[in-house]
Amino acid sequence: MxxxxxxxxxxxxxxxxxxxxxxxxxxxxxxxxxxxxxxxxxxxxxxxxxxxxxxxxxxxxxxKQKDQLVEQIKTKVIELVHYSDLNSVHQSLMTLIAEQLHKEYTYLSRLFSDTEGITIEKYIIQQKIEKVKELIQYGELNLNEIAFKMGYSSSAHLSTQFKSVTGQSPSQYKTAAGHQRKPLDRVN
Structure with a gap:
C-alpha cells in the first residue's frame, strides 16, 4: 500500500x-x-x-490525486535544488520535472499555481534562494562559486534575484545578525 x-x-x-x-x-x-x-x-x-x-x-x-501530484512537484524541486549540482543540469528545472513526472508542463504549472497560489518557477527561485542562504552561511564558497553551483549565469544575476526575494544583497545577508532561513517545507 x-x-x-x-x-x-x-x-x-x-x-x-x-x-x-x-x-x-x-x-x-x-x-x-x-x-x-x-x-x-x-x-x-x-x-x-x-x-x-x-x-x-x-x-x-x-x-487526493492532484494534491499528491503537487507534493511530487515540490519533492522534485527540493531534490534538484538542494541535493544536486544545478550547474550540471542542462535544461530548465521545470522541463526536467515534467519529464520525470510524465506530465505536460502546462498542466503541472496550472495545477501548482491553483493549489499553492504561486507559480512553480517562483517556488523554484525561493528554494534556490534558501539553498544560497545556506551556502552563504557555511562560508566555504564565494559568491561566484555559489552562482556557478546553483546554475546562475553570473553572480550579478544571483545577487539581483537574491535581493528581489529577501530584500537584502548576499553581502548584507552574510553580515546581518540572525540569519533568517526558512524550513524547506515552509518555503512558498
Missing part, C-alpha cells in the same frame, strides 16, 4: 516517518521523499492513527 506524505523534505524526515510507522507496527517496504510503501493496506481506523501520528510530527497524509 503506497502512502503519500506531505512535508517530507530530507533524509531525517524519511528516518522519522519510518520510525513512526514501525512504532505503529507497519512494515515499511520502501520509503522516499513523499512516499512510503507499507506491507499491507491499513483499515480506515489505522489510516486515522497514521495520520494523527504523522501530524504531530508536522507531516500530513495526502489522499
Amino acid at each position: 503506497l502512502l503519500h506524505i506531505k512535508n517530507m523534505v530530507c533524509d531525517r524526515c524519511i528516518l522519522i516517518v519510518r520510525q513512526q510507522l514501525e512504532n505503529l507496527n507497519f512494515k515499511v517496504k520502501d520509503i522516499s521523499l513523499g512516499k512510503v510503501d507499507i506491507d499491507h493496506e491499513p483499515t480506515e481506523e489505522q489510516v486515522q492513527t497514521i495520520a494523527s501520528a504523522l501530524q504531530v510530527l508536522g507531516f500530513e497524509l495526502i489522499d
Whole structure:
C-alpha cells in the first residue's frame, strides 16, 4: 500500500516517518521523499492513527490525486535544488520535472499555481534562494562559486534575484545578525 506524505523534505524526515510507522507496527517496504510503501493496506481506523501520528510530527497524509501530484512537484524541486549540482543540469528545472513526472508542463504549472497560489518557477527561485542562504552561511564558497553551483549565469544575476526575494544583497545577508532561513517545507 503506497502512502503519500506531505512535508517530507530530507533524509531525517524519511528516518522519522519510518520510525513512526514501525512504532505503529507497519512494515515499511520502501520509503522516499513523499512516499512510503507499507506491507499491507491499513483499515480506515489505522489510516486515522497514521495520520494523527504523522501530524504531530508536522507531516500530513495526502489522499487526493492532484494534491499528491503537487507534493511530487515540490519533492522534485527540493531534490534538484538542494541535493544536486544545478550547474550540471542542462535544461530548465521545470522541463526536467515534467519529464520525470510524465506530465505536460502546462498542466503541472496550472495545477501548482491553483493549489499553492504561486507559480512553480517562483517556488523554484525561493528554494534556490534558501539553498544560497545556506551556502552563504557555511562560508566555504564565494559568491561566484555559489552562482556557478546553483546554475546562475553570473553572480550579478544571483545577487539581483537574491535581493528581489529577501530584500537584502548576499553581502548584507552574510553580515546581518540572525540569519533568517526558512524550513524547506515552509518555503512558498
